[in-house]
Amino acid sequence: EPEVTQTPSHQVTQMGQEVILRCVPISNHLYFYWYRQILGQKVEFLVSFYNNEISEKSEIFDDQFSVERPDGSNFTLKIRSTKLEDSAMYFCATQNKEGYTFGSGTRLTVV
Amino acid sequence: GQNIDQPTEMTATEGAIVQINCTYQTSGFNGLFWYQQHAGEAPTFLSYNVLDGLEEKGRFSSFLSRSKGYSYLLLKELQMKDSASYLCAAGRDDYKLSFGAGTTVTVRA
Numbered sequence: 001e002p003e004v005t006q007t008p009s010h011q012v013t014q015m016g017q018e019v020i021l022r023c024v025p026i027s028n029h030l031y032f033y034w035y036r037q038i039l040g041q042k043v044e045f046l047v048s049f050y051n052n053e054i055s056e057k058s059e060i061f062d063d064q065f066s067v068e069r070p071d072g073s074n075f076t077l078k079i080r081s082t083k084l085e086d087s088a089m090y091f092c093a094t095q096n097k098e099g100y101t102f103g104s105g106t107r108l109t110v111v
Numbered sequence: 112g113q114n115i116d117q118p119t120e121m122t123a124t125e126g127a128i129v130q131i132n133c134t135y136q137t138s139g140f141n142g143l144f145w146y147q148q149h150a151g152e153a154p155t156f157l158s159y160n161v162l163d164g165l166e167e168k169g170r171f172s173s174f175l176s177r178s179k180g181y182s183y184l185l186l187k188e189l190q191m192k193d194s195a196s197y198l199c200a201a202g203r204d205d206y207k208l209s210f211g212a213g214t215t216v217t218v219r220a
Contacts, residue, residue, distance in 0.1 A: 031206050033207065033208075035208075041212070042198075042210050042211065042212040042213060043154065043198065043200075043208075043210040044210070045207050045208065045209070048205070048206065048207050055205070056205055056207060089151075091153055091154070093208075095206055099144075099156060099159055100144070100156065100208065101156070102146075102153040102154050102155070102156075103153060104152070104153050105152070105153045107151075
């Protein structure tokens with residue numbers, strides 16, 4: 001079964017540092033998403049990406065965040081200057097008409 | 112706005128049946144997803160209801176009533192491995208998902 005691959009699985013970073021989370025989506029999927037889940041809380045939408053541009057973003061997705069698909073395969077989420085409250089699981093998801101597939105997630109810990 | 116409500120916790124005995132209810136108020140609603148999530152792992156897809164009625168898939172069934180903004184997930188013949196969080200998520204016309212907070216199901220021997 002096709003998978004969405006995320007790297008790294010776990011990243012620890014110091015507050016104020018930049019991090020890049022990577023996702024390799026399923027090849028024939030058209031819509032890409034980033035969601036996050038703070039420990040013990042619900043999964044929250046961050047941003048959706050279609051046709052090489054952002055189609056929608058939530059209020060969480062402020063100027064510290066950016067997404068791109070630099071080489072047509074990897075889909076990245078960049079956090080420019082991490083804050084303690086950015087500590088969470090970050091899930092990439094892709095979707096076509098058959099439904100959603102989530103990646104295994106990146107656990108980001110900001111210290 | 113989006114509002115997805117489901118119970119926080121449920122406990123049941125191995126072999127029993129548990130029903131997890133979910134109510135939603137979602138603009139641009141186009142279907143209801145159920146996901147299973149084990150601690151520290153990604154959500155895994157269980158079911159997707161677009162039309163009213165019951166969808167059965169092995170031990171798991173899901174029901175949707177669009178007019179009532181209501182869905183449930185039915186887990187039958189519970190096994191210990193079914194202990195997990197179950198997430199109700201409303202799909203929207205813009206393709207994004209709005210998740211409920213999840214229901215933690217604990218299966219006891």
